[in-house]
Amino acid sequence: MDFSARRSHVYRVMIAIYAVFGFALVYFLFFNTGLTIGVSPSGSGNDVMVSNDSVHAIRDVSIVYVKDGQRQALEVIPLLSPRESRTIMLTPAMVDESGQVELQVMAPFHLTTRALIPVGMPSPDDGQVTFQFSYPPIGYVGQDVEVIASGCNTASSPQQLQLAMELPTRPEWVPAPVDWVIPANDCSSTGIAFTPTLGEEDLPIKIRVLTAWRTLGEGLHSIDVTEPPSATTSTGTGA
Secondary structure, eight states, X not given: XXXXXXXXXXXXXXXXXXXXXXXXXXXXXXXXXXXXEXXXXXXXXXXXXXXXXXXXXXXXXXEEXXXXXXXXXXXXXXXXXXXXXXXXXXXXXXXXXXXXXEEEEEOTTSOOEEEEEEOSOOOGGGOOEEEEEEOOSEEETTSOEEEEEEEEEOSSSOEEEEEEEEOTTOGGGOOOOEEEEEOXXXXXXXXXXXXXXXXXXXXXXXXXXXXXXXXXXXXXXXXXXXXXXXXXXOOOOOO
């Protein structure tokens, strides 16, 4: 084999080596997997596990959630060892209008892992909570105006709730939310009240029953607020 033929052979070998190296580099840059999002062993439904399922350590693991089309940084893990997992707590602030959290996990030279996680949602077997609201026929200036909420819980566990009031035209009168627990397979009632400082016709009152994650029920009603009726004192005169 003359020199020219040997040189051509060496070139072909080098091109093959560079091609293999290039394909490997592209794979590790853009197609390397290993990061997973899974169910937490706690079973609460409000946390998840981010895991490294590969055989190598993964550095600079970034965890973000997406809401209203915007990425929000959640946590950065400097080093995630092989087969290591971390628990990520989900909060109501992450939940979108569909009742889900869009979570993304990414790291340099690794594919981004995405998951849509439904949170705070009871299963059909957990039963349901039903509500009704009782409003006063009229309100008086300087006196408490109370709305009573009654609810029944057919679930097998107590419902931890909050009763909140909104007064769109008088936000300065809005009281603090009231904690409310409805026992399992039982019914209970609670009330929430505000004190008006002046009269108003057709004052809208919105009541909401909340969990930590979403609104379970709501009601809207309007009442008139007037000055209280004057106290009358009957006096008699003797002959």
